[in-house]
Amino acid sequence: MKTKKSLKLNFIFNSILTASNLIFPLITFPYISRILLPDGTGKVSFATSVIYYFNVFAQLGIPTYGIRACARVRDKKEELTNTVREIMLINICTTIISYVFFFISLYNIPQLAEEKELMIIVSLTMLFNTFGVEWLYKALEEYAYITIRSMVFKIIAIVAMFILIHDKNDYILYGAISIFAASASNLLNFINMRKFIERKKSDYRLQLKKHIKAIFIFFAMSVATTIYTHLDTVMLGFMKTDTDVGYYNAAVKIKTILISFVTSLGTVLLPRTSYYIEHGHEEAFKNIIQKAFSFVLILSAAVSVYFILFAKQGIYFLSGSAFNGAILPMQIIMPTVFLVGLTNIMGIQILIPLGKEKYVLYSEIVGAAVNLIINLILIPQYASVGAAVGTLAAELAVFAVQYAALKNIMKEIYKNMYFVKIFVALVLSGALASTIKLLDLIPFFTLLISMILFFMIYILTLTKAKYKLVLEMEAELIDKIKVIFKNRCR
Template identity: 55%
Template sequence: MAKQKSLKLNFIMNSILTMSQFIFPLITFPYASRVLMPSGIGKVNFAISIINYFSMFAQLGIPTYGIRACAKVRDNREQLTRTVHELLFINIIVTMISYIGLALAILFVPRMHNEKMLYVIISFTIVLTTIGMEWLYKALEQYTYITIRSIVFKLIGLIAMFMLVHSKSDYLIYAVITVVSSYASFILNFINARKFVDFKPVGHYNLQQHIKPILIFFSMSIAVTVYTNLDTIMLGFMKNDVEVGYYTAAVKIKGITVSVVTSLGTVLLPRAAYYIEKGENEKFEILAKKAINFVFLIATPLVIYFIIFAKQGIFFLSGKAFGPSVVPMQLIMFTVLFIGLSNITGIQILVPLGYEKIVLYSEIAGALTDLIINFILIPSLGSSGASIGTLVAELVVLLVQYFGIKNQVPDLFKTVKYYKIIFAVVLATLASVWVQMLNLHVFLALVISALCFFGVYGITLLLMKETLVTEITQEILQKLHLIK
């Protein structure tokens, strides 16, 4: 039996990975947005949104299903090898079909044909994701490897960004750097995979067993990709690249904060699947309730802080040219909480329990909601309309999953001490809102306000003896040898 990884180590490494994922754009996006301006940023992000649909088809539902399938057999090298071979074979076939569809789209869709080199560059994300088998490494909880590898390539991208992107015409170079920094490391995944699985055929393959669950996960992936990329695509077709640029800046901070909030759920999925497979239901429920509490504790202050200091955040990250992004950002920030919770209820709870269809229904409901609201609001409100569409869609996803899960894990949301979180947020707001009146440089305003807000928030929860905060603090102090 393979040695089980430390869940705390996994979380620490994934948190470092998450930090690198938002520190990188925090450094590069302010520079790139000022050089490329809303039109250049909008052009690249519109192309990324289009390619995401082809990537979605190429990956089917394997990125999520693969974690669960491999986690169940990770103690047996031969079974793990067989599972990986089966999934990779399916993945490669569908990737080839996806590229045929992309080639036809580039040839016959005028907007794509006019920027064919941009679409070819970004399309490398499809093949790199396929050979990267990230699902295998997550199933085996190889978060130390994933983190180190990712940070190295992000540093390469960071250096390349400042060396090579100097004018509005450099948007193709920006696209190459984006692909390399996030996906080129997947080449190492393929090479490194021999440590965990054999490359030689093991025989007795059964591809058919994967088809039904993959199609369910694929349907989930369709729904998610539709409503996560729909806003950008509809803005691009119904408005223009400039409006897409404003929306991109608005969702950039949201994306960064979402990655922080969902970092725990990422490391818990393979462990949750493992517990279910072994019949350790009590451990599974404890894990789920802690995860929900974690999301409320982390997401709530992030949402409130960035609503209050949205203007400073946008001006720091993108520049004053992106002023119209402030309101869309404020509108969309509550999705951070909704996504954090649905990530736990859906991916960490319903999926390991085998209730993928409930997750699928929730995401279909979200996609339809987003589509309808976008059609109604984008023509008149532009990027703000797109933000409202996403906000309502994510709420619908969470509500559908909640009603599907309430009988599976009783009292899931009742263990959270909401009054402590609300009281701490109110005090944190009062402790930081005065910074708005000082007319400071945006960076200085963000630093001072963040120290005041999150400092008061954390201290208040400690004084109120919030269980999870106290537990984490004690563990940190023990690691530093400050307490026994």
Template identity: 45%
Template sequence: MFLLVRNSGDVLWYGLVTVVSSFGSAIFNFFRLRKLVDLHPCRPWNFRQHLYPIFTFFFMSVATTVYTNLDTVMLGVMKNNEVVGYYNAAIKIKTILVTLVTSLGTVLLPRLSYYYEQGRETEFLSLVSKAFSFVLLFSVPCCIYFSVCAQPVVEFLSGPGYLPAVTPMIILMPTILFIGLSNITGIQVLVPTGREVLVLRSVILGAIVDFLLNLVLISQFGASGAAIGTLCAEFSVTALQFWYLRGMLKSIVTSIEFKELFISVAVCSFVLWLLTGVHLQSLFWQLAVTAVSFFGSCGLTLLACRESIVMNAVGKVLKLPAGNRGDPID
């Protein structure tokens, strides 16, 4: 994208990069599939048994697409393209961070489905607990850093003309945590256990909340109003899924290392506070210094506290024996 898209005339390059990055891997996987699966007709066919789950996932995708794009559409209708541009600048930064957080779900889903089908509840709950820990360890520091450094981040990525996007970006940052958590409860727990209808209900609730709040807030607060609507929508989705899984979550929450997380967040927040008065001439170096100091102090603190996920990762890199890694991840 950085190499090929330079100005408004590069719209075809933008479209090509977007399509290839989204669907290019599927084309390669289709050819690789022939080495793993014998592709031949298997009769008798019974498509009816697949229709209900297919349409459930279809409507889930539709509802998710509606409420994740509804704010931009309503901004364009109720305000103007300039406000939409400011809002999109904030949304793009949030989307990058959300992609990093939710990428774990794609990796864990097959293993969680396998554990559930095999009746291995202990391994299932242990892996879900580690997924929660990963999301908290990644999303909470990101929310703090990108909220405090919202202005230089927006100015560096979008330019000084997009400074009105700073406030919407700060409002949107907690959605990284909410989306990360709902990705676990929805995609990694409810779907493998055959309760995808509950995920659909939560997504529909998010779409309704987003629409109603946008209707009220956009006219008065513009892009910030749309950001508030999105924040509340994501929170409602997460809250409803937590309610559905309230019995299971009791046993999961007790195994999450909140103490280590709190200490690391406190330390890296203090480091970031010390650096707020430092202003370098280059935005790049200012962000580089603050990011390395913030996330570096966070990682070192977790390492000093012997947080299990960090110890396991370091142990695998250094090839330490399993006993020195903390609690290994399956």
């Protein structure tokens, strides 16, 4: 089996996948939000958040643990086959248990029973994820396959939404199509899996016990993360109205898109960093982490500041003026893009490959507790704004705990970050881009022109300030362009 794939190629494919995750809601959500309005989108968002809790129990931390476990044995087909079979068997058992508790809840909790059909449809996520074994493909760094497969199903879903959804009562259909776009492609994973593992049965005796301890640590991490990332939506649904959930969902929708874009590099790094640690390549591990931090810092800081400044235009473009109540929650929640970008590297790319996932768990437990307390205090009076404050406070708490756990390492990394240069670039680009608001254009053109201006000034300022990573990326891009022109001239 091929041991090493191009990290740059992996990043390119994952960036394409991330871009498709960005473009998909940009195309569909403006249409859907105007048809279903805050009430309809709120129902689907509430159902998705509730099912997410059951899905966490069904997956039991396997999506992250599976990447690490398979990446460590990916060069040994027999060991890989046994590892996949063991993890899948555990996953199937937990999914069955989760479905039992789901149906008990469905018939005994009034808020869930009211939307029984929607809940059952959205619950298919659990089934698709279990048989999708996405963790195997990520461990093997099969990002080309993952990207192409995902984009095909997203295109089908986009067409289906515009053809089938025409009325505010079509929210159940919207939920079904959303699940199809996000998870149905996992069925292909199950069929395609035979290419990577042995099909014939061996005399090997399954060793489930060796996975249980680590899986439960990752499971505890997933539970804690789920509490502070989805609890706000669930609490809004129980304590306030579907409309409040709809406002908050509009703000979170943009945040989620940006976070997936910012953490796209981190996604392809986990199998590689785990491989380096397992084989003792410490210097390679340090170099890749340093560059990852620089990249994420530059990108996450920029998108956070930009969408704080242009929150109104972003909400109006994606959702329409009926979602005016989402503007302030979005501005409050935007710094979490920056915080999640950093904690993704500290937690997923440093602590987990080093086998120190318990510190990630501690940070997420603290974040969950902070989120729960602030939500209980603020949601009753401030609704979606209170939920946004709770989420921001939770991410700050997660960052603080992880930084404390990696204090010595992070001090060394942050020495080369040049925060002052980034701050100056943000202030300059933000101030100049904000002048576009004075033109009073429609939201789309305001966003388009201001975004081009903001990021152009941002990159030029960092280039002028001789920010190392930016200069390296620009030099590499220029070299590639030169090679292309030379090849064409021959």
